[in-house]
Amino acid sequence: MATFLFQGFNPIIPLFIWVLILLVCFGVSWWSYSYLESVKPVKKWSLIALRGTVFAILAMILLNPFFIDRTVDRSSPLINIYLDNSQSLTVERGEYAGEESYEQIREEIFNQLDDSFDYNLYLFDRTVYEGSEVTADGAVTNLQSVVDHKLENQQSAVASLLFSDGIYTQDRNPIFSAQNLSSPIFTIPVGDTTEVQDVLIADIEYNSVSYTQTEQQFRVQVQQEGFEGESVTVQFLKDGNLIDSEEVAFPESVSSHTVRFSDRHEEEGFFDYEINIPGLEGEFTLQNNRERFTVEVIDEKTKIVSLSFEIHPDVGSFRRLIATDSQNELISATRLGGGNLTGQDPADLDSDPDLIILHGLPEPGDPLLEWVESMDNVPVIYFLLPASQQRHVRLDERNFLTFSYENARQALLDIHLMQELEPYSHPLLEFSAQDYRRFPTLKTHRSDLSTSPLSETLFTGEFQREATGIPVIVTEAAGSRRLAGVHAFGWHRFETTANETVSAFYTQFFTDLFSWTATSPDHRNLNIEPVKPSFTETEDVEIRATLVNERQDPETDATIEIQITSAQDDETRNFIMRHTGGGNYRVNAGTLPEGVYQINGEAVKGDRNMGEDQARFDVSRSMVEFVNTQRDDQLLQQLAVRSGGEFLQDLSLEPLYNYLRENELDQAVETTREETRYLSNHPFWFILAILLLAVEWILRRTISLP
Template sequence: MDFQGFQHIFPPAVLILIAAGLIFLSWAAYRKFSSIPPLSRWGLISLRASALIMILLLLLNPYFYSSQEIELKPNIAVFLDNSESIGITKGDYNGLQTYKELLNTLDFESRNIADIQFYSIGETVSEFNPDSLNASITQTNLSDPINAVLEMEEQVQAGVIISDGIITFGRNPSVNAFNSSIPLYTVAIGDTSKVRDISVSNVLTNATGYTNTNHIIEAEITQSGFANNTVTVSLVSDNETLDTQEVSFETDDQLKQVSFELELTEPGLKQYDIRIAPLADEWTQSNNNRLFTIDVLDSKVKILHVAFEIHPDIKAIRSIIQQDESNELTTLTWLGGNRFVEDLPEESDFNLVIVHGVPNTQEVFPFLEDLENTPTLFFELSTSRINRVQNQNLLELINKRNNQASQITLNQLLEADEQPILELPAINLADSPPLYSPLRTELSALQSTALFSINYDGLNTDFPAIAVLEQGNIRRSHVLPWGWYRMTQSTNPSQREFVIALISNIVSWTSSDPDNRLLRISPSKKTFSTAESAILNGSLQNERGDPEGDGIIEVELETEAGESRTFNMENSGNGNYRLDLPRLSEGLYKYDAVARKGEREIESQSGEFLISNSSSELTNTIRDDELLGAIARNSGGRFFTYQDVSTFWDSLRTANVLETQTQTIENYSFPVRSVYWFVIVLLLLGSEWLLRKYYSLP
């Protein structure tokens, strides 16, 4: 341990004078006590001087440095494909048996030349034990292992991916492999031989639909080895054929797309099946169908947008609202008096009324009469019109102290977890195109919440710019600034995404009924496969609105045949609950959940989910050597097949991946942080005190 110096700013001469002064004070304290022996007197002087000098040294904060070099084994991350496709026996590849023989050959765990961390490949990457390999995951996302390597590249020296390269989820990973600073070694498992087969490779449709609308469903049909053949593709629900299409193939390898138009009439989670009539000599018929669900909601969100002024914001806001297929937009553009460009709506039962600007006359409009029971969104446009729109006291959440408009930007006041409207893409609001607004504003109601305030000339203010209000079952929003069209036309895609998300979130939140439920139960996804466990997540609050951690949530699960079983959800803490169901057979399941605390029932909720027997993992069974090779090449690694891994470890050794790493551990020691030195000071002062008592000194 080497002495490095002191952490102070005093010149050495000053320190020497201070030390000399402390020694002098110690001598002066005992020079008059001639009644004690000289040796004892000098002992007392030495004890006090030593204690004071040591305190001085500790106050100057001396420090020492030491270093030690240690040898570390390299870290290697091994990603194992555990999807259903790697368990298929085909050609020379015998499924899991061959896979496990490969792992035994590579012998990761027994080699003492590297520290190995195993991860599984599925929809996401997670830590994994190779003994749990069972080919049960229903999706393969190869981009996630690459992203994981990029995040851990400072901790690992190489990555190994063992997979068949068949992607059923996520992006192509080969491009992202260019960004890896560590080599990726890929080992291909599976079979590359083609078989005569036809399959439903994909179903393209919106997962959500609405009653009294037509829903478009597109299915991709893939075949190999069936040139000059025609197949029948059917859309089926509850064993009833709803529609059929004939598909003809002209070549041996071909993909065709068929389209169905489905009329949705009843709300609920509806199960449908795309089926292909089997052909002779197919390799397998298990991929001849694909189940999917549509969550049919009861009609759309009916929105009335009334524009009382001409401004580019009108078109921009309406365009954003129409991007959401769940919205049914009715527009009115005022021409003066009681005249509008469009016909007045016959119905008045709207989920949301948007008022954009104010008229320049005091007119009364029938569609604005009953706003007390209707959610409203008020967009202001300019300060040139001083008239008030009908029921403006309900629309207005922000009062203006003056009418002079200035260029501003927004300043976000709350976080995303405090208000769902603020779940927005991250951008620098100071760099966004300027908006226009009066500067001096205030909330008109104490219950209102300001989401954004005004930033003027680079200074954040407390003046609200966008505010919301929730009273009972009615929500209202007020957007004071205008000039949003500039952001929608920005060349910066982040700014366009921000304004679209902001307006969409405001419209969605305002038009929605406040969810005051105490119990919320939902499946982690709407459709599970027979190879995985269905998961129900729940949250529970008590009547005071606090998380309830002592409740019991009982779930009754009912099959389509009417059979039922009862489960209890597991308490995860902080009012959260979870139920991992056993693997279920194919079908539509309904659940009824009841939350209780003691003998008191808090609330109940119902829902449904689907168990599907079809898997996209069986659609394509041809190993993708080209993709796995590209991942290895682009990252500086090497590609292997499961038949030839004899040079695997030699390859890593040649690339210096297996070299031990020398790490220097530096240590700085500060005596002032150790109680040991303070104990010595106390011992010195204590010894002085005992000697003084011995000689009866005052």
């Protein structure tokens, strides 16, 4: 129902001027017809009144009167219903018969719904979305998303119903934020709490990239419940063929076991592996007894020559790190005083290495310097050591150095790392932001350095919380090889620290640095690759690309379109990549179902094709929804109580409607909408003025006036 309430005037001109205008208008109206002595008084005064009324309407509009248009809508109270759409609800457990039981529970509840209320239905797994058709195919369960959805829309619903087994596999525990809700959640249990017998694959540890002529290890964690005294066979398959198996005995009713397999790679390529556990009699589900994954095998090991020209703990730390990676073949040599050389002379190698690492620098005239310079197509990493600076100044123009000294000083600074580029903006920075001030300090010279225009500075130094601008880690990918320079020493403290975050950073970053530098730069205009070769169904697939023009300058104004095609069903998904700066592009393809996928990309600028590229990745099935399938009644109870609702274990909605009646929330909801309307915005008054003028003209014609 709508009503109009007069509120007042908002005059365009001062009131006393408006009064003068009104008097003038009426005076003009009277004067216009006062000379008509022979016309009947009725017609004469009618003409005066008509013109005066038109003037009055126009004068009134100058006062700008306004009204409130008030509309009151009545609607039934709203209840939101959230339906769990995750895979765990398909598992048959105890008296719970999977999807059939879930449908029966929904039907029993829906038959009790009171028609005096309105209902909105939502599905949830990873997020909340509108819908009522349960497919139970969600790869994760995010109960926190339900609470977040209610917080965003809590003014619209008087209460909510939540169908769930209380098991969340993504985000945080929802009970902590449930107490912030202004309307209650009434939880409806789905699933079964019965203790059942089950064997499952809890985790598989493996490297997604391996190398030919190496033996790769696979670590499988198997968990079981309820099979004391029995045993299973854990099968290890490659490309569908059984290559190994191991018997695992279960001495207790609940236990966890680690099984190790290995496979030697003779050929390069992609290989599909599978861990399978044949089901035991009485096992409640076989969905968590199998897991598939893919390993990419790259040809040959990486031959790394490590040359040291000083004795320093950093040398041993880096050599140990290189030796622990099975892909690497380490050749070490150290130049001692008097020109003596320990280790293998790199000049005696049968073939060129894949990477040269210089710990310090040789003296001019050293045969090792000549050998390094002769390897002009081999990537080089140079690590600063305490005595390196003076030698560096004498060797400043050598082609394997990524920085040079403009003003060399001997003074040392204790610095912390300061990251110059954004996380994930460079292949060596594929990690979240770190608090480097909690890391051990490094030592570097207080010198002025210059870097090549083709290089990128990943890290600089920070001294006493002030940026120094001194490059610490510099990379270069121009020409036929990659180069890197590390202008600091003291890295051995990163290896030996008790801080696991620091040691993990040290291991990951320098492992990636060695691998990245040893790889030849690809000078195709367009390079597309997934951020990692393998994902699970619960992970977002991230694709990145770099694009340069014909001059090898970063191209920032192109369109890169990619197609992701499934090898199983040829289904294709199209995406446009987003430019993130410096010729780097990125796209989030969201979650994808299990399978192997091909990426085909094309870069276009205007009508010009700037390049094409392909890549591949695989998505493995996520077992997270099948690791724990026992209904968590305690969480459902706490979620209901903390929000002000109840746990409806007997599947009766009576507590819900009693709560609504007691709190007078079962009454129709009146929603009032008010809108300010100005008379000058309505065409009615202008139409009325025209009609009055038309009547005046007709009346004038009856007395022969023009």
